Amino acid sequence: MTDSAVDGSGLVVGDDHLARPPWAATDPLLREYYDTEWGMPVRDEQGLFERVSLEAFQSGLSWATILRKRPAFREAFDHFSPDAVAAYGDADVARLMADAAIVRNRAKIEATIANAHATVALRDQGGLVDLIWSFRPDRTPAPRSVEEVPTRSAESEALAKALRREGFRFVGPTTMFALMEAIGIVDTHLVGSHRRGTSGIW
Template sequence: MASAAVVGDDGLGRCPWGAGDPINLAYHDTEWGMRVSGEAAHLERLTLEAFQSGLSWLTILNKRENFRAAFADFDADAVAAFGPDDVERLMADPGIVRNRRKVEAAVTNARATVALREHGGLEAFLWSFRPEPGPAPLTTADVPTSSPESIALSKALKKAGFAHVGPTTMYALMEAVGLVDDHLEGCHRRGCAV
């Protein structure tokens, strides 16, 4: 069912998903759709979006600090050096999502991130797929789950050795880091993307 922006008790309009739970609200108001900078920040968002696949975003946000601790604050060199013992350690960690395919993809993606440095780095690579800004979505039904750019980004990342980076997951990443601004018309965060 399509939903328009919701006005909260504070009088501010928000995307419906960011108007309820305090953790979602804080993420919506201070981070989602805003540009991040640096390799670790981009690797973190890419990793968390991959872990979120099939789960609620709130589940990931509630475990975010545990993910940061488990994955060395998303330092690509540190995670790229993880071996089979580290994978087993992570699979035994109740503080994160324990999905072997996703854990192994996180290590693979850290290694691919290190390799991308020879070609300008992860941040520049992701931002090279930024589409032209579109009109503000009026309702949640107007927000796509993928785009031509997220499909192209997914293919390019796979070619560069990344795993678990499908078009829908990459579209969510693009939203998270401000490559696209899908804050709804009437949301006070609309326009926060650079």
């Protein structure tokens, strides 16, 4: 059976009879990510620091590019240990700029180090996890088509401002909405997707 679109939602039914959005319907890596990880709650500091970092690197690029490079990113950034990354100096920036396996963007590399410092500093105020999850809205979107999926929200705008106040970089409202989708703070799985409502949050 070949993949086929269903109704007017844009969902694609795969050969396993499960409905997914087009971005997760064909590429095996994206499909696995969608089926097992995207939209599931992340509530540990290191895991959240990794997601914030990767969303920043994704800015202007496709998520598939970042996902394929994620093992290399983890290796290059000490598995996104905030304490380890916060200790990086000029030699580490040079090392990362020379690493062809990751995205070699100096501004994003330096932002990741700054964000590690900010993550460590936040521990005295309850921590990164509590801060980010405090922006969970009272309701989640319920998009019935790809066109109805929002790209930002009042909460993502507020989260972006709060993180910037704490010294975070590359945390704009659109990037933060993508983070909120990825870690389950909102559920933007299309109504009709086999993943809708599976996070245990909504």
